[in-house]
Amino acid sequence: MNLKSYLQPLLHYWWLLLAAVIVAAGTTFVVANAQPLTYQTRTTLVVGNLMYQTNPTGNDVYLAQQLANYYARIGMQAEVRRSVQAALDMSWLPQYTVNPLPNSQFIEIVVNDTNPARAQAVANELASQLINYSPTSDLQQGAAQQEFINEQISYLEENIRTTLEEIEIAERALTETNSAQKILEIQGELTVLQTKLSQMQSNYAALMANTGQGAINTLSVIEPAPLPSQPIGPGKLMMTLIAGAAAGGIAAVAAYLLDLLDDTVKNAEDVTKALSMPLLGTIPAVKKWIGRRGSRNAKRFGGLAGRLTHKFRSPNEAVAMDSVESDTLSTTEFPVLPPQLSEEMRLLRINLGVAAGEQPTRVLLVTSPSPDEGKSFIATHLAVMMAKSSKEVVLVDANFEHPHQEWIPGMSADEPGLTDLLIGSVVVSDILKTWQEHLSVVSAGQPLASPLDLSTSDKVSTMLSDLRYFSDVVIIDGPPLTFTNAVALSSKVDGVVVVVRHGFTRKGTAQKQVDKLKQVGANVLGAVLNKAPV
Numbered sequence: 001m002n003l004k005s006y007l008q009p010l011l012h013y014w015w016l017l018l019a020a021v022i023v024a025a026g027t028t029f030v031v032a033n034a035q036p037l038t039y040q041t042r043t044t045l046v047v048g049n050l051m052y053q054t055n056p057t058g059n060d061v062y063l064a065q066q067l068a069n070y071y072a073r074i075g076m077q078a079e080v081r082r083s084v085q086a087a088l089d090m091s092w093l094p095q096y097t098v099n100p101l102p103n104s105q106f107i108e109i110v111v112n113d114t115n116p117a118r119a120q121a122v123a124n125e126l127a128s129q130l131i132n133y134s135p136t137s138d139l140q141q142g143a144a145q146q147e148f149i150n151e152q153i154s155y156l157e158e159n160i161r162t163t164l165e166e167i168e169i170a171e172r173a174l175t176e177t178n179s180a181q182k183i184l185e186i187q188g189e190l191t192v193l194q195t196k197l198s199q200m201q202s203n204y205a206a207l208m209a210n211t212g213q214g215a216i217n218t219l220s221v222i223e224p225a226p227l228p229s230q231p232i233g234p235g236k237l238m239m240t241l242i243a244g245a246a247a248g249g250i251a252a253v254a255a256y257l258l259d260l261l262d263d264t265v266k267n268a269e270d271v272t273k274a275l276s277m278p279l280l281g282t283i284p285a286v287k288k289w290i291g292r293r294g295s296r297n298a299k300r301f302g303g304l305a306g307r308l309t310h311k312f313r314s315p316n317e318a319v320a321m322d323s324v325e326s327d328t329l330s331t332t333e334f335p336v337l338p339p340q341l342s343e344e345m346r347l348l349r350i351n352l353g354v355a356a357g358e359q360p361t362r363v364l365l366v367t368s369p370s371p372d373e374g375k376s377f378i379a380t381h382l383a384v385m386m387a388k389s390s391k392e393v394v395l396v397d398a399n400f401e402h403p404h405q406e407w408i409p410g411m412s413a414d415e416p417g418l419t420d421l422l423i424g425s426v427v428v429s430d431i432l433k434t435w436q437e438h439l440s441v442v443s444a445g446q447p448l449a450s451p452l453d454l455s456t457s458d459k460v461s462t463m464l465s466d467l468r469y470f471s472d473v474v475i476i477d478g479p480p481l482t483f484t485n486a487v488a489l490s491s492k493v494d495g496v497v498v499v500v501r502h503g504f505t506r507k508g509t510a511q512k513q514v515d516k517l518k519q520v521g522a523n524v525l526g527a528v529l530n531k532a533p534v
Contacts, residue, residue, distance in 0.1 A: 009259035017251045024247030029240045037231035039116040044223040047105040064105035072100045116228045123225035134219040156204045163197045265505045274507040280526035281348030355525040361495040367478040369513040373501040374530040379477035387439035394471040396442045398478045403444035417445025428466040481513035490522035498527045
């Protein structure tokens with residue numbers, strides 16, 4: 001199988017894919033367009049002051065990260081929500097999240113709202129409420145106490161620097177002296193200085209713990225929430241594209257499922273397997289023929305005339321052809337087939353000769369498993385093609401219930417035809433009507449009150465013998481195999497051609513009807529696949 005075979009279900013059900021994409025994308029766009037614009041803002045807080053410390057310990061970093069997780073969970077609690085609502089005099093809060101940033105001591109508050117100013121106010125108030133739940137709020141109280149502590153810290157910082165300088169001088173003097181007594185004196189001074197330094201450093205650390213400068217369990221805002229100016233949603237285009245793509249994907253799956261469940265004939269392999277007979281030809285779906293209007297016969301009969309004598313009006317006007325379509329066209333010209341269709345009909349004629357072998361096939365029945373499969377189209381064009389090769393051809397319309405050849409110029413439904421011949425009211429020469437050079441037509445004749453039973457009529461063999469006398473080839477446009485007369489005719493002709501229609505003929509039906517031909521010993525030459533995609 002080639003790529004086109006795999007894509008055939010999608011090409012066959014293209015309308016399903018298109019409809020699904022249009023409906024899904026259109027509905028999504030309308031719904032998204034009706035939604036209000038959404039704005040987003042965010043504020044960032046930091047736990048402790050590790051970023052300002054030269055050498056923070058691993059324990060300090062771990063503790064800060066744990067505190068960030070703790071405060072993030074607090075930010076989502078109902079108590080915090082109520083505090084924010086009370087502070088902003090709101091009865092509800094827009095959607096927000098409070099999350100710690102991975103592997104850091106940072107906390108991010110994100111607020112989404114249709115009102116940008118309200119989103120900013122809520123984000124900043126959430127940050128303020130989190131700070132209130134931390135010891136930072138206590139540190140921000142007692143300004144006089146904090147001022148005293150800061151003064152003591154400054155005093156200790158100065159004394160620590162002075163003591164460090166004194167220790168450095170004493171250590172340098174210790175290396176320069178040789179006197180044992182002097183060495184003992186300097187060592188005693190160093191001991192006093194180091195004890196003093198240790199005491200001051202302890203006091204310094206204790207004071208720093210009571211300020212926000214060295215505390216770990218503190219919160220501070222490092223990036224307040226800005227006023228958002230551009231909306232973040234709804235993403236109309238993205239939502240529309242996603243909906244369309246999803247619908248297209250679902251429709252594609254549905255197309256393959258429908259194709260899997262479809263029991264109709266689709267290709268040459270289906271024909272040969274389902275009918276157990278060779279494929280004589282594949283007739284493509286062709287373009288619509290537009291001819292001259294105004295002909296009395298065309299207006300009256302239409303039907304197959306619209307597919308036999310024709311002219312192309314526009315190469316862009318295309319429609320597949322079968323025996324049930326109708327156009328009111330002139331039938332005064334010999335049919336002019338499109339090049340591709342003409343070539344396929346010529347190939348069908350050649351394959352018929354090959355299938356017949358050495359045994360001449362002068363009487364050929366063209367039938368189909370069911371109506372509307374295009375057998376009359378095939379029979380008529382095959383007759384035309386053979387007539388062009390200078391053979392004397394007679395085209396017989398044996399569709400007694402639904403005649404197809406009565407549109408021929410100079411003929412009418414009231415004129416005698418095949419039914420009249422079979423009941424013995426006329427002879428063959430009376431019903432032969434010349435259509436074009438080398439091509440004569442026998443119409444179905446006048447309808448009878450009760451259908452003919454050809455299975456018990458000896459006049460069929462006589463009729464076929466007489467038609468052989470007047471022609472080289474007799475092509476019978478027979479009824480579908482759903483009618484018993486088609487099976488009766490098949491046993492009396494030289495060969496049978498079965499026409500099946502792409503995407504229309506069901507394999508089970510075709511097998512059942514073709515088995516009828518085999519049961520009566522009909523010489524089935526092969527099948528023709530009609531209206532195959534180009």
